[in-house]
Amino acid sequence: MLATVLRWLLLASITGAIVGTGVSLFLLVLIFLSEHTAHISLWTQMALLPLAGILNGLLLHYGYREPGSYARDSVISAIHLRLGAMSHKTILIKPVAALITLTLGGSAGKEGPCSHIGGTLASWFGKLVRLDPEMQKRIVACGVSAGFASVFGTPLAGAIYGIEMLVIGRVRHDFIFPAVIAAITAFEVGKYWGLTYDHFPVNISSDFSSSLAIRITLIGILCGLVSWLFIELLDRIRYAFVALQRRFKIWQPLMPFIGGLVLAALILVIPVDYLGLSLPLMEDALHGKDVVFWGFVWKSLLVAITLGSGFYGGIVTPQFVIGAMAGSAFASLLGVSPALGAAVGMVAVVAAASNTPIAAVLMGFELFGSSAGPYFATACVTAYIVVGHRSVYSGQLLGYSKS
Amino acid sequence: MLATVLRWLLLASITGAIVGTGVSLFLLVLIFLSEHTAHISLWTQMALLPLAGILNGLLLHYGYREPGSYARDSVISAIHLRLGAMSHKTILIKPVAALITLTLGGSAGKEGPCSHIGGTLASWFGKLVRLDPEMQKRIVACGVSAGFASVFGTPLAGAIYGIEMLVIGRVRHDFIFPAVIAAITAFEVGKYWGLTYDHFPVNISSDFSSSLAIRITLIGILCGLVSWLFIELLDRIRYAFVALQRRFKIWQPLMPFIGGLVLAALILVIPVDYLGLSLPLMEDALHGKDVVFWGFVWKSLLVAITLGSGFYGGIVTPQFVIGAMAGSAFASLLGVSPALGAAVGMVAVVAAASNTPIAAVLMGFELFGSSAGPYFATACVTAYIVVGHRSVYSGQLLGYSKS
Numbered sequence: 001m002l003a004t005v006l007r008w009l010l011l012a013s014i015t016g017a018i019v020g021t022g023v024s025l026f027l028l029v030l031i032f033l034s035e036h037t038a039h040i041s042l043w044t045q046m047a048l049l050p051l052a053g054i055l056n057g058l059l060l061h062y063g064y065r066e067p068g069s070y071a072r073d074s075v076i077s078a079i080h081l082r083l084g085a086m087s088h089k090t091i092l093i094k095p096v097a098a099l100i101t102l103t104l105g106g107s108a109g110k111e112g113p114c115s116h117i118g119g120t121l122a123s124w125f126g127k128l129v130r131l132d133p134e135m136q137k138r139i140v141a142c143g144v145s146a147g148f149a150s151v152f153g154t155p156l157a158g159a160i161y162g163i164e165m166l167v168i169g170r171v172r173h174d175f176i177f178p179a180v181i182a183a184i185t186a187f188e189v190g191k192y193w194g195l196t197y198d199h200f201p202v203n204i205s206s207d208f209s210s211s212l213a214i215r216i217t218l219i220g221i222l223c224g225l226v227s228w229l230f231i232e233l234l235d236r237i238r239y240a241f242v243a244l245q246r247r248f249k250i251w252q253p254l255m256p257f258i259g260g261l262v263l264a265a266l267i268l269v270i271p272v273d274y275l276g277l278s279l280p281l282m283e284d285a286l287h288g289k290d291v292v293f294w295g296f297v298w299k300s301l302l303v304a305i306t307l308g309s310g311f312y313g314g315i316v317t318p319q320f321v322i323g324a325m326a327g328s329a330f331a332s333l334l335g336v337s338p339a340l341g342a343a344v345g346m347v348a349v350v351a352a353a354s355n356t357p358i359a360a361v362l363m364g365f366e367l368f369g370s371s372a373g374p375y376f377a378t379a380c381v382t383a384y385i386v387v388g389h390r391s392v393y394s395g396q397l398l399g400y401s402k403s
Numbered sequence: 404m405l406a407t408v409l410r411w412l413l414l415a416s417i418t419g420a421i422v423g424t425g426v427s428l429f430l431l432v433l434i435f436l437s438e439h440t441a442h443i444s445l446w447t448q449m450a451l452l453p454l455a456g457i458l459n460g461l462l463l464h465y466g467y468r469e470p471g472s473y474a475r476d477s478v479i480s481a482i483h484l485r486l487g488a489m490s491h492k493t494i495l496i497k498p499v500a501a502l503i504t505l506t507l508g509g510s511a512g513k514e515g516p517c518s519h520i521g522g523t524l525a526s527w528f529g530k531l532v533r534l535d536p537e538m539q540k541r542i543v544a545c546g547v548s549a550g551f552a553s554v555f556g557t558p559l560a561g562a563i564y565g566i567e568m569l570v571i572g573r574v575r576h577d578f579i580f581p582a583v584i585a586a587i588t589a590f591e592v593g594k595y596w597g598l599t600y601d602h603f604p605v606n607i608s609s610d611f612s613s614s615l616a617i618r619i620t621l622i623g624i625l626c627g628l629v630s631w632l633f634i635e636l637l638d639r640i641r642y643a644f645v646a647l648q649r650r651f652k653i654w655q656p657l658m659p660f661i662g663g664l665v666l667a668a669l670i671l672v673i674p675v676d677y678l679g680l681s682l683p684l685m686e687d688a689l690h691g692k693d694v695v696f697w698g699f700v701w702k703s704l705l706v707a708i709t710l711g712s713g714f715y716g717g718i719v720t721p722q723f724v725i726g727a728m729a730g731s732a733f734a735s736l737l738g739v740s741p742a743l744g745a746a747v748g749m750v751a752v753v754a755a756a757s758n759t760p761i762a763a764v765l766m767g768f769e770l771f772g773s774s775a776g777p778y779f780a781t782a783c784v785t786a787y788i789v790v791g792h793r794s795v796y797s798g799q800l801l802g803y804s805k806s
Contacts, residue, residue: 001789001791002697058708170575172573176784177784180781184616184780224408358761361559365773373559373769374587377559377587381579382412384412384579
């Protein structure tokens with residue numbers, strides 16, 4: 001077993017360093033570009049959204065020439081269906097598409113391209129050192145973990161998320177060692193390249209109270225329902241766009257253009273804060289500021305239109321925003337501190353929408369400290385059950401039934 | 404799924420409250436009795452050890468009339484082999500045996516009887532409300548989690564430990580919701596009954612350093628080897644006692660008596676601090692005080708003789724003591740702060756010897772705070788791989804190979 005340790009220490013730290021560098025490059029470009037599109041007029045924003053759509057459509061259509069290969073180019077299906085093989089030629093397509101989406105106003109996340117970069121670089125490195133198929137799967141999972149770890153600055157949650165997202169209801173411990181080592185390495189490499197991460201300490205000074213525990217359980221149930229709504233919106237809007245395209249035989253790359261037009265129309269009523277990553281909304285909620293009660297619905301809707309119409313982007317960052325806003329809103333109804341509610345809601349929505357309760361609890365510890373641990377855990381496991389077997393990841397396998 | 408949530412909220416909180424009360428009663432009696440045997444002379448202690456042995460031998464022999472049923476009466480085999488059925492008639496035998504072992508000087512842990520109480524009470528409650536077999540397994544796991552949570556004051560680590568210990572290499576998420584609810588309830592009920600828990604905040608003020616990370620990885624490797632040694636000692640000494648008994652056809656209840664004689668002889672050279680729970684040794688290590696370098700070997704040896712000769716007692720508390728002492732000793736060799744080394748060693752030995760890396764990392768967060776999280780995780784996953792497929796629990800199934 002010592003040989004296993006030494007081999008994977010080496011493989012995982014190299015993977016972590018490569019992925020940390022790749023992801024940092026992507027994130028630094030994203031930060032640079034976002035600064036240029038931060039203060040534009042509403043009319044410019046309305047014009048940019050369909051432009052972002054058509055650029056995404058063209059890029060994904062001509063980048064992935066084979067029809068359907070875009071959808072298949074995911075880390076989950078690479079591990080489950082293709083023995084950890086990912087196409088290296090297409091490594092840049094998704095990150096570039098995500099840059100277009102996020103900087104021009106599409107409402108989505110930044111972790112999708114990072115886990116894609118992580119998985120692809122790890123797959124390339126695995127092929128280079130000629131790993132056997134089982135090891136190749138493991139190194140890809142390890143690259144995905146490293147990608148998550150460096151994007152959010154939560155190394156352990158990232159490591160476990162990368163493993164837990166693969167299958168509903170199971171964590172494979174044989175993936176843990178490489179994932180943890182790669183995730184910590186990538187996180188540190190990211191800091192070396194200049195990435196900074198925010199933490200939001202939550203201090204529960206008072207003792208445990210059963211009344212608070214019941215209210216937190218209620219927030220967990222509500223956040224499970226919010227995740228359900230988010231997943232349903234994503235599925236139905238995606239289906240509606242597919243149906244529209246088939247009914248009128250619309251040229252595929254035009255679909256996100258149409259999505260962009262819809263978004264452009266919607267921002268006449270929904271504030272532009274809900275476009276892009278919307279991290280300031282999440283930060284306000286986590287700092288205990290007042291949030292718009294139905295903000296989580298606006299964010300869910302815009303993300304569902306963005307991703308459902310065919311823009312490329314991540315699907316986890318929106319869960320943070322939706323969860324923090326929903327948690328804060330429900331907390332104000334139930335007489336819970338809004339900052340605690342936001343923190344609890346954020347991890348609960350991740351636990352439910354991604355089916356990753358353990359990673360979500362660890363994320364709670366890493367972002368908010370350990371004093372509210374039992375509350376995080378209660379809300380996460382509750383939301384995780386309430387959402388049922390729905391998932392934002394269609395490729396996720398079902399390991400064990402939840403009920 | 405909402406029905407599942409409500410049903411298990413109710414079932415798990417009742418289970419947690421029952422188990423928390425049962426475990427508290429056991430622990431309060433243990434504290435009361437231990438105060439009476441804390442300051443006795445070496446000669447009295449030497450006389451008490453064989454007495455404790457024969458009492459344990461008689462109790463287990465006549466308590467479990469059917470030969471072999473003692474060994475089969477474990478929560479792990481109840482879940483894997485007997486659909487969550489545990490004998491309710493024998494609920495008191497193991498706790499009473501553990502009280503005799505621990506108060507009269509046997510070197511063992513206190514969590515074994517607590518998880519036994521938890522599993523048995525939960526099994527009884529499950530039968531009372533007529534759960535179907537699959538739910539019955541789940542409620543027993545839930546009782547075990549509650550038992551662990553209230554004994555160490557680490558509700559989340561306890562919850563996950565109770566699930567993770569069942570199978571090597573897998574966590575069943577369908578057990579998580581009931582386990583977390585029951586564990587938090589039992590923990591709070593334990594505090595209500597007057598139990599107190601120590602926490603040992605470790606503050607890593609400095610930034611992550613790769614030199615420290617390498618040294619922590621080394622501590623992880625060494626702690627994996629320490630766990631290996633502990634498991635080997637347990638197995639070999641148990642085997643030696645069985646061989647001795649068969650060779651000379653010794654009456655079964657006399658075996659722990661012989662074990663007691665061996666322990667009595669050993670305390671002429673090994674300090675009596677290593678008898679009983681030895682928590683002061685662990686606390687010294689966690690507070691950064693100097694520890695005896697080979698202390699972890701003494702503790703491993705005495706525990707192996709105690710449990711291997713047929714005393715009944717827990718097997719996790721010793722992992723805490725052994726891990727904290729070993730971690731502190733290796734830290735002093737490697738120039739790491741001894742308190743950090745002790746904390747890291749403690750969670751690493753639990754991760755390895757019990758095959759529960761996720762529970763061990765959560766325990767690190769709960770006992771020591773979140774600032775050293777990446778170090779805990781590195782050491783835990785490293786030790787977990789190094790120990791291979793060995794385990795202190797012979798009934799643990801192998802879910803996934805580690806290498």
